[in-house]
Amino acid sequence: MSRRLLGLTLVLPALAVIAFLFILPLIMSAVGAFQVDGAFGWGNFEKTFDLYTKDIVFTVVIVSISTVLIGIASIAIGGYLTLGEHPVAVAILRWLYRWPMFIPFIVVGQILRTFLSKNGMMNNVAINLGLLTPIDAVSFLDWRGIVIAFVWKQTPFVALLVAGAMASINRETIDAARNLGASRLRVLIEIVVPQVGTTLTVGLILSFVTMMSVLSVPLMINAQTPTMLTADIAFRVNSYGDYGVANALGLISLLLASSVAWIYLRASLKERS
């Protein structure tokens, strides 16, 4: 069997599933987004931007803030696991930080809905400690709740990848910098982080796309407007049976996610060439 035929044969099962259940629906979604009453046009997009511009901006801002915070937290965790000198603290952090990764988004939403509400645990603890009076307690069940949920859930995944990449860095360069008097923060920022840039980018892009696709968290934590695009899609379909606008919203989500992924792809191609 020729190499080309063999290669394609091994790829074929995956390709067939993707073509039929991923690419075909994607094409149908694109066609559906441009279809208005049997004709092609921009009607669904005009309606989408009329009704949901705020939500598009809200989604981009929420996911971007979360991505930045996840990046910072992952570097901090990975950095401490790599450069930390207190073995017990390193061991505790290593054991603990991955837990939220295994909790479903739906459970995260359920936990945080009661945890962050006006009379939830967070405010109750602050009141019991005398840090807050009951009248000053505010609910975090808005954009802040979504960001907290995303950062809580996604940081471990990126931190795991980043910590793995940091662990494989040549220790000699780190030790040399430390011997020359560089602080750990400086070593982290100037030596360690640049060497794990690709892994960090991959992790953050995967997290960005994952957060763009989450329905349960915005539904459970922030049901009011503005909300995220996934909640809007569910609303258009369930309440109006409006598949045209729902497809348009889906296509806009795709463009947002793809534009971020393009950064990785461009960097990856540049590296290879």
Place this chain on the structure above:
Amino acid sequence: MTMHKREWPTVVALAPVLLLVLAPFAWLIVSSLKSEIEIGQADPLSLPANLMWRNYQDAWQIGGFSELIGNSFLNLAGVVALTLLTCTPAGYALSKIRFPGREWLFYAFILGLTIPIQAIVIPLYEVLTALGLVNSLSGIVLAQVSNGIPFGIFLMRSFFTNVPDELVEAAKVDGATHLQILTKVFLPISTPAVQALIIISALSTWNDFFLPLVVLISPQVQTLPLGLVRFAGTYSSEYRLVFSGTVISFLPIILLYILTQRRFTEGLTQGAIKG
């Protein structure tokens, strides 16, 4: 010793982070063992006077968790098996067999990583309806496999790329075909990556809410996340049931984590996912 003393400010700074990770878990588990009156007292730092294990018994029976967990396990088994069968050979071919268009094919798969599920969910429902697969576990399995293939191929190809080409050449000299090289040489040394793929695939399937919400309509075929939402919605004022039901829903996956955390970490960090 001096080093350790200098470390304490960092350790103290990490404490709130650890608290933030643990507090929601601890609060949920403690609350799930309280009576409805104790939960109503809104004192999050108090412990239950008597451990109310009955909450779990009630939630299990009322919520029909045995059926939900059974459906979730069937769903998970199907997705994991098909993901392995499709991603492992594809990852090998895209990494070790040189054929025209290989790079572009890989980038086409990678493009799948960037597609949010909401962009395709409505037509996907139409395709599954046309195939008669809506409201069936086989329908959701196929949909989730297609969603997981891009990451699976990415993971396996990354791992295989780090295996020296000399290994393939040596096996070829010994007369092995590519299929034999994959099954007898590469698979045995790829255990960490395969295990990581199994765990990630199991995790995302177990936790998936969006696709089952669209594909699985009748309660008889629904998986755990859907059942939990239905249960929490119906008994929203009975916190003891909602809390214990929530704990039941993530216990199996936490168990999986405890049993597999070392292998999972190895698979994701030993050569896999380096871009």
